[in-house]
Amino acid sequence: MATERNSVELVDADTVGLFARAALLAALMGAASYVSIPLPFSPVPVTLQVLVVYLAGLYLGPLWGGASIGLFLAAGAVGAPVFAEGKAGVGVLVGYTGGYLLGYLLGAVLVGLLVHRSLDRLRDPAETSLPVLVGSLVAALVLIYALGVVWFAHVQQVELAAAIGVAIVPFIPGDILKIVTTIAIAKRGVIDPV
Amino acid sequence: MLTYEPDETVAHRLDPRSKLAVQMGFAVAALARISPRALLALSAVAAVALLAARVSLARALYAYRFALVVLAIAPVVSAVTLGSPWIDPAAAVTPALASYRVLLILLVSAAYVRSTPVRDSRAAIQRTVPGKAGQLLGTGVALVFRFLPVLLADVRTIREAVAARLGDERGPVERASRLGVLGLSRAFARADRLSLALQARCFSWNPTLPALAFSRLDAPVLALAAGLAVSPLL
Known part of the structure; x- marks a missing residue:
């Protein structure tokens, strides 16, 4: 066993705090995949996962929000049953939903960049103006759709x-609902930003 | 649901890094080509993987039952044409083969999932991805495994409490936003306690990792992974 012999190099408090939130948000993303409504005529089930993607960008910013979704993808790849319908494994990452999964990661980064306009200084999402919120969430959704369908x-x-007919159209009503929900959560302002 | 099960199979004795390499090689090979002959060869590899991890085909297919529906839809959608003759079976052949190769990729993943404990996956990540990023990735993946059942229970509790107060008769936006606010604030409260606990236990950038070692058994498996990865060039 390769024992470390150097003195302990502690992780600083701010990083631990953000890292713990990112890890828990990744687990919440996994839990959200079980809150789902399978549609009979469409291949991708409607889950609350996109909602968690938006929340990751809003509350953790581009860097840690992206890291959070990255942790979710890595945990799923090595066997945590976190993908839609409790699936897991590298196979799902390259399977037919692979584009959406990559879209989640980039979507969270995009929402974080557009709302916070900085890599590490985060602002309170409750104080962000409505047009900015709507614009960034819609932009992330378009990105997720584009990668997913291609x-x-x-x-x-x-x-x-x-x-497009099978993998986008059936989801549009549900996804509009999730954007409205995200804005309702952000504007309520009950969640402490970091 | 398919998860890790302790056993003594060949797949259980392999190093997790060679198993991850085979999965990636297999995905590269399967996505590069779609000819029936290539798919036949890949089916044989997938069958060996399932056998090596002692996963029965029926069980793996049951675990992926929702995916099977999806995979069946793509060929059907392609075969339907607008106008006479309405159904064109020839157009369904390529999507059907494409669906089959995705199924093979999922089956190989099932073999990995049953034969690899979380600890090993974490060590494999930390030894492959260097530096601080690898440390956080390895620890974070282990935390996702630990907290997934906890947060699933949280979500269930919230939904039951909302239902008991007739909250499930409200509109969808109100239901989803209540679940979102409560779920996220509980998760962040847990994260803040976790961060305090990690600091109290000297969470550091350089802890000693669990031991991982390639054995003689891994050599043919790594060769197979490399072979699969370069097969599209042949």
Whole structure:
């Protein structure tokens, strides 16, 4: 066993705090995948995961919000049953939902960048103006859709139009609902920002 | 649900790094080509993986039952045409083969999931990803495993409490935002306690890791992983 012989190098308090929040948010993202409504005619189930992606960007910023979704993906890849319907493994990352999963990571980073406009100085989401909130959430959703549908069409070898019909259209009402919900949560201002 | 189960199979004795390498090699090989001959060869590899981890095919398929529905839909959607002859079976062949290869990738993942404990996965991550990023990634993955059941119980408690107060008869936005606010504030409260506990226990950048070692058994497995990864070039 490679025993460490150097003196202990402690992780500073701010980093531990943000890291713990990122890890717990990643676990919450996993729990959200069990709150789902399977749709009979669509391949990707409707879960609350996108809601957690938005919250990661809003409350942890681009750096730690992205890290949080990254932890979620890594835990799923090595076997935690955190992906939709309790799936796990590297296979899911490259399977037909792989584009959405990558979109979640980049979506959280995008929301964080647009709302906080800084890598480490975070502002209170409750004080962010409504147009900025709506704009950043919609931009993240468009990014998630774009990556998701292109990857879906490539892996399943179907036409882009068919992929849009199966993998985007059924989710639009649910996703608009999740944007409204996120704004309601942010504006209520009951969650302590870091 | 398919999770880690202690056992003495060949797959259990392998180093987690070689098992991760095989999965990645397999994914590269499966996504590069779609010919029936390549898929036949990959099916054989997937069957060996399931056998090595002692996962029965029926059990793996049951675990992925929702995915099977999805995989069946893609060929059907492609076969349907607008206008005569309405159904074009030839158009469904390529999507059907594509669906089959995704199923094979999922089966190989099932073998890894059953044969690898969390501790080993964490050590594999920390030894592969260098520096502070690897430390946080390894610890963070272990924390996600630890807190997933806790937060699932939190979410269940919140939903039951809301239902007991007839909150489930409210509109969807109000229901989802209540669940979101309560779920997130509970998770962050747990995170703040966890961060205090980590600092009290000297959470550091350089702890001693659990031992991992490649054995002779890993050599053919690593060779297979490399072979699969370069197979699209042949």
